[in-house]
Amino acid sequence: MDKLYVIALIVATCVLFYVVAQRRLRLQRGDLIQAVYRALEFIGCWVLVYIGNVVLGILLIMLIRRLTGFFISLYILDGLIMSLFTAFQALVLYHLWLAKR
Amino acid sequence: MVDRHPRIHTLLRTVGLLTVISVLVTAYTPLPNLFARALAVPAQVQPADAIVVLGAGVHRDGTLGEVSLRRAVTGMVLYHRGLAPLIVFSGPSYEGSPIEAEARAALARQLRIPEKAILVETRAQTTTEETANIAAQLRQRGAKRILLVTGSFHLARAAPRFQKEGLTVYPVAADDIPLDTDGPERRLELMWVSLREALARWVYRAGE
Numbered sequence: 622m623d624k625l626y627v628i629a630l631i632v633a634t635c636v637l638f639y640v641v642a643q644r645r646l647r648l649q650r651g652d653l654i655q656a657v658y659r660a661l662e663f664i665g666c667w668v669l670v671y672i673g674n675v676v677l678g679i680l681l682i683m684l685i686r687r688l689t690g691f692f693i694s695l696y697i698l699d700g701l702i703m704s705l706f707t708a709f710q711a712l713v714l715y716h717l718w719l720a721k722r
Numbered sequence: 723m724v725d726r727h728p729r730i731h732t733l734l735r736t737v738g739l740l741t742v743i744s745v746l747v748t749a750y751t752p753l754p755n756l757f758a759r760a761l762a763v764p765a766q767v768q769p770a771d772a773i774v775v776l777g778a779g780v781h782r783d784g785t786l787g788e789v790s791l792r793r794a795v796t797g798m799v800l801y802h803r804g805l806a807p808l809i810v811f812s813g814p815s816y817e818g819s820p821i822e823a824e825a826r827a828a829l830a831r832q833l834r835i836p837e838k839a840i841l842v843e844t845r846a847q848t849t850t851e852e853t854a855n856i857a858a859q860l861r862q863r864g865a866k867r868i869l870l871v872t873g874s875f876h877l878a879r880a881a882p883r884f885q886k887e888g889l890t891v892y893p894v895a896a897d898d899i900p901l902d903t904d905g906p907e908r909r910l911e912l913m914w915v916s917l918r919e920a921l922a923r924w925v926y927r928a929g930e
Contacts, residue, residue: 624750624906661738662731668741669734679925692847695925699918718730 666718667711674698674707749906754913758901761916762874763881766892770806771865772841773797774856776849776872776880777813780822786829789873789898794826796896797871798833806869809835810859812843812852849880857887869894874901875919879926 642648678698685691697703748754775797779787786794794811801809809830813822823842830840841859846852860868867890872880874895881891899912 627906658731658735661742662734663738664741665734665737665739668737675921683925694847695922699914715734718727 663712663715666715667708670711670714671704671707674703674710745910748913749910752904754909754916755902755904758874758912758916761878761919762895762901763877763893765895767800767805767869767894768892769804770867770869770890770892772808772810772860772863772867773800773806773869773871774810774860774884775812775826776852776870776876777822777846778872779816780813780819780825782817782819784820784825786822786825789896790822790826792898793871793873793896794829796894797869798830798835800869800871800894801830801835801839808839808841808863808865810841810843810856812846812856814844814847849876849883853880853883853887857884857889860889866890867892871896873897875916878919879923 639653642653675698679695682693682695682698685693775793778790778793780790781787790813797809797811800806811823811826811830813826815821821842821844823844827840827842831837841863843852843855843859846855866888868884869892870877870881870884871894874897877893877895881893884891899908899915901912903909903912
């Protein structure tokens with residue numbers, strides 16, 4: 622039960638926000654759907670940018686190792702910093718793309 | 723507003739939706755446990771000529787990383803159980819940190835493992851280098867069978883390398899995430915580590 626507590630909490634606050642937004646901000650169901658689409662698009666953008674960064678990162682590390690003999694661990698690509706910066710990068714790219722549409 | 727890039731929208735939404743579904747399936751089903759077990763090498767604890775504890779990282783102040791400490795302790799427990807007369811600690815210096823193998827050896831001495839039973843490998847940066855250097859040290863001592871201590875996933879890459887060096891390998895897993903973990907966050911972590919290992923194996927194969 623405790624494993625589902627967080628999910629239940631998030632669902633409850635989503636419903637609360639939706640009700641408040643409908644009454645106070647006069648938002649419509651279409652706005653919510655649009656927001657969900659945008660959120661999914663951003664997540665998709667983040668994942669694609671992350672994959673791109675990892676692939677490029679691996680290739681560059683292999684190249685540096687081969688050409689210079691200098692050792693860089695592949696594990697540096699797996700960390701919170703990489704995830705956070707990639708998220709920020711994806712956020713900027715996504716909004717840039719939205720602005721240019 | 724006219725949508726000039728419908729395909730990009732669809733692609734991003736699809737990837738986003740698949741990601742959300744994957745996260746939920748990973749967190750709330752046994753999928754990561756099954757995936758991890760498929761990648762892991764089962765333990766085979768039995769008497770050997772040496773215990774080999776592979777490197778995992780040390781902090782700048784000389785504190786062993788969590789994974790490094792877990793592996794080192796597992797190796798020391800095997801030694802104290804009398805399963806081998808020799809223990810090899812591996813691990814270099816990382817960006818100015820003290821040498822991991824030396825930090826482990828110091829801990830082993832404090833935990834009553836005699837100096838003459840301890841060997842260190844301090845230079846290797848990769849599993850390939852670790853294997854070659856440790857195998858050379860063990861050959862000099864006539865050791866042929868080793869208890870290899872590292873993570874379950876790493877064993878699958880490391881064990882064949884030691885076998886290629888002519889050693890008989892008995893794998894011993896020292897995992898920081900249990901393969902049968904059932905909390906949502908731990909399952910996500912397990913899946914992440916499993917995917918990283920699958921990628922690492924692919925990169926290793928490509929590099930060979």
